[in-house]
Amino acid sequence: MSTLNLIHNTPLIFLDKISATLPGKIYAKAEYLQPGGSVKDRAAYQIILDAYENGSLKKGQTVVEMTSGNMGAGLALVCRQFGNPFVAVMPQGNSPERRRILNAFGAEIVLTQQVDGSPGMVTGADIAHAVDIAKDIAHNRNAYYADQFNNTSCIKVHFDHTGPEIFRELPNADVFIASVGSGGTFIGTSKYLKSVNQGINCIAVEPENAAILKTGKVDNPKHIIQGTGYGLIPPHWEQTLADDFITVSDEEVRDMKMRLSSDQGLYVGYSAAANVIAAQKYLQDREKVLNIVTILCDSGYKYSD
Ligand SMILES: Cc1ncc(COP(=O)(O)O)c(C=O)c1O
Incomplete structure (x- = not known):
């Protein structure tokens, strides 16, 4: 078995403590157990596999990506296994833990200035600026630009793996809930689940x-x-895949992050907590007992608090 075999097939955990007082059951995919510590390992692996397959990446060629950290960790470890150097371009507002992890996985890191964000809070404008710099670096080094926001491998991998994994374990899921970054997780998984279970509700957080x-x-x-x-x-967002939206506040997310570690024994990051608080909100005041499945996107060890 190689390191790459650790990607995919994460356990689906029943959040019994969180579900205890709710009219339903919340299940969560433990993506934080992937070798790079997040759901993005799946997309990173697929990007590199597809780029080799379609000839846009060669052995030894550098790979460049703008990354808030998790895609970077995934690409760094996957690229290392394939023998490609990797450059991560990231806004400096992302947590220092993420940089440390990228360093550990052997990535070269380029930090970019924030436009209107602040430490710990990275905005769309910060990302757009980092993307411009990443594209320049890729051009100047004749590198392969992974382009996670536009790269359809990031959707395909969730259609081919995350969706089927969930369906195998929980064919009777009533609801799928996920937060949206590049959208790969939500789009790919929702598309698959809707293709096999027309009754499922897919909710974006x-x-x-x-x-x-x-x-x-x-x-x-x-x-x-x-x-x-x-x-x-x-770029590949499909509004019709989202049956509804749930919004969450920073305070709710912080509280749920604490609860997930102290009550449920799962030390996960903020987007994981956002997904679970959204699942809890969905269930509140429902009469019918529902099975919800969501994503524990990354590990709490990736953050400083
Ligand atoms: C911590 C975390 N949660 C959720 C996501 C969202 O995943 P996606 O890009 O598939 O929408 C990301 C993406 O980078 C992430 O880093």
């Missing part, structure tokens, strides 16, 4: 003041749910 998918506008681009809620509509 957004920060309450940057709910662009729900409201079309961003009141405040700053929030703590790193890796998601960039205040932009992902």
Whole structure:
């Protein structure tokens, strides 16, 4: 078995403590157990496999990506296995833990200035600036630019793996809930689940003041749910896949992050907590008992608090 075999097939955990007082059951995919510590390992692996397959990446060629950290960790470890150097370009507002992890996985890191974000809060404008710099670096070094926001491998991998994994374990899921960064997880998984279970409701989670998918506008681009809620509509977004939207506040997310570790024994990151608080909100006041499945996107060890 190689390191790459550790990607995919994460356990589906029943959140019994969180579900205890709710009219339903919340199940969550333990994506934080992937070798790079997040759901993005799946997309990173697929990007590299597809790029080799279609001839856009050669042995030894450098790979460049703008990354808030998790895609970087995934690409760094996958690229190392394939023998490709990797350059991660990231806004400096992302947590220092993420940089440390990228260093550990052997990535070269280029930090970019923030436009309107602040430490711990990365905005869409910060990302756009980092993307411009990443593209320049890729051009100058004749490198392969992974382009996670536009790369359809990031959707395909969730259609081919995450969706089927969920369906195998929980064929009777009533609801799928996920936060949205590049949108790969939500789009690919929802598409698959809807193709095998027409009755399923797919719900997108957004920060309450940057709910662009729900409201079309961003009141405040700053929030703590790193890796998601960039205040932009992902290029491959399909509004019809989302049956509804749930917004969450920073305070709710912080509280749920604490509860997940102290009550449930799962030390996960902010977007994972956002997904679970959204699942809890969905279940509140429902009469019918429902099975919800969501994603524990990354590990709490990736953050400084
Ligand atoms: C912590 C975290 N949660 C959720 C996501 C969202 O995943 P996707 O890009 O598939 O929408 C990301 C993406 O980078 C992330 O880093």
